[in-house]
Amino acid sequence: MEKQVVDGLREVFQSGRSRPLQYRKQQLRALHRLITEHQADIEQSLKQDLNRNTYNTSLFELIGIESDIKLAESDLADWAAPQHVKKNLNSASDDVYIKPEPLGVVLIIGPWNYPWATVLQPLIGAIAAGNAAVVKPSELSEHSARLMNELLPLYLDKEMYQVVTGGVPETQELLKQRFDHIFYTGNSTVGKLVMEAAARHLTPVTLELGGKSPCYIDKNCDIAVACRYYTVLC
Template identity: 40%
Template sequence: MNQVIDKTAFEVEAEQLVQNQRDYFNTNATRPIGFRLEQLKKLKGILLRHEDEMHDAIYKDFGKSKYENQLVEIYPLIDEINMAIKKLKKWAQHKSVKTNLLNFPAKSYLVPEPLGVSLVIGAWNLPYNLSLTPLVGSMAAGNTTILKPSELPARTSNIMAKIINENFDSNYLRVVEGAIPETTALLKQRYDKIFFTGSPKVGKIVNKSAAENLTDVTLELGGKNPAIFTKDCALKMGVKRTIWAKFVNSGQFCITTDYALVHKDIKQEFLKLAVEEIEKNNFSRENNNYVQIINERNFDRVVNLIDPDKVYYGGTHNREERIINPTILHHVSLDDAVMQEEIFGPVLPVIEFETIDEAFDYGIT
C-alpha cells in the first residue's frame, strides 16, 4: 500500500524552491568566476545602500546602536565580501599535487567545485553577520542559496528579506522568513550543503535532518569557553579585553568568554580591575555600547542564573526594558546553575584555581 503524506502549503513551496534552485545551478550559470564576482559586488553595493535601514531595524529589535552595529555586524561583513572579491580567483585555481606511483605518469590536481544548493540558517544574536557572512561564502563558492534568518529579531529578518529578495533572482538567492514550522519544512528538503549557527540542541536537529541525505553540514555552535588567568599573566590587559568581549552585545555572543578561571593569588586583584573596567566603559544604551536582551524568555533565563548570594558586582535588571546590567559572580562552583549551560548574557562567573591542571579540569568538565 502506498503511504499518503500530507504536506503543508509551505512544504510544497519549499520543495519547489529547492528544485528551482537546483535546476538553475545545473545550468552552470553560477559557476563562472566572473558571475560570482559580479554578484558579490552587487551584494556589497546593496548592503551599503540599505545600511541606514539595517541600523534602524536592529535598533528596534534590541537597541543596538549604529556604532555597535557597524563594529560587530556591518564592517566585518563588508570585510568578508572584500576578501572574497580579492581572493576568489586564487581560491578557484586548480592546485597541482603529487601523483602516486600507481597513477604515474599522470598529473594530479585539486579542482575546487561548487557544491549545488545550500541552506544557511542564521542566528539571532548577530543577525546580519551570522546570516550574511555564510551567504557570502556560498556565493563565492558558486552555489545557489536559501537563507533562513532567525525570526527573533523580526525587523532584521524583514530587512534582509527585502534586500535579497528584491534584488536577486529567487532561483539564485532567496531569504525565507518564519519560525520553527518554516525551518522544519526547509530541513525536510535535500541540499548539497547546510550551514547552521545556533545552539547545540538545535544543531543536533539540523545534523539529524541532514543525515537523511548524507548532506555535508557546518555547525557553528556555542559552548562554555573560559578565560584562564594564571598567576603571572598580563592581568590588566587581560581584564580589559575580557570585560569588553564579555559585555559587548550584552554577552549575547557565542565566541565570548563564558566564565573566568582565575588563580587564587590574583583573584581579588582581578575582581577589582574588572569592576574598574566595567565602570570605565560605562556600559549603557545611552552610551551606544550596550543592548537589550533579545526577548523576555531569554531575559528570564539569564536572570534565573544569577544567584543573589554570589553577586560581587551588578546583578540589577529591568524586565520591562529587557536590560540586565553587567554582573560579576564569585564563590562560584561547577554545581551552580550558571555553570550548567552557556550563559549568553552579561554575567561573568569567576572561579578560582590553584594549579593549571586544576584549571584545565574545570575547563573540560
C-alpha cells in the same frame, strides 16, 4: 513551498549559471552595495530587534561582512584555481590536480542575536564557491528578517539566492529537503535536530553552537548596569 524553492534553485544551479568567476564577483559586489546603501536601514532593524546601537552594529555585524566580501573577491581566482598534486607511479603519465567545484544548493539558518553577520558571512562563502543558497533568518529578529527578505532579491540573483521567512514549521519543512551543505548557528539542542535531518541525505553540516559565554556577576556589581551591558553584547 519550501520544496519548490529548493527544486527551483537546484535547476538553475545545474544550468551552470554560477560557474563563471565573473558572475560570482558580480554577486559579491551587489551584496556589498546592499550593505553600504542600506546601512541605516540595517542599523534601524537591529535597534528595533535588539536595541543595538550604531557602534555595535558596525563592530559586530557590518565590518566583518564587508571585510569578508573584499577578501573573497580579491582571492577568488586563487581559491578556484586547480591545485596540482604530486604524482606517483600510478599517475606518472597523467595530469594530476585537485579542482574545486561548487557543491550545489546550501541552506543557511541564522540566529536571533547576530541576524546579519551570521547569515551573510556564510552566504559570502556560498556565493564565492559558486553555490545557490536558501537563507533562513531567525523569526525572533523579525525586523531584520523582514528587511533581509525585502532587500536580497533587489540586489542578488533571486533565481540563485532566496530568503525563506517564518518560524519552526518553515525551518522543519526546509530540513526535509535535500541540500548539499547546511550552515546552522544557534543552540546545541536545535543543532542536533539539524544534524539528524542532514544525515538522512548524507548532507555535510557546519554547526556554530552557542551557550559557551558565561557571565559572572559578583556582589559588588550594579545589577541593572551589568544586565544591560550583557544584553548589548549578546
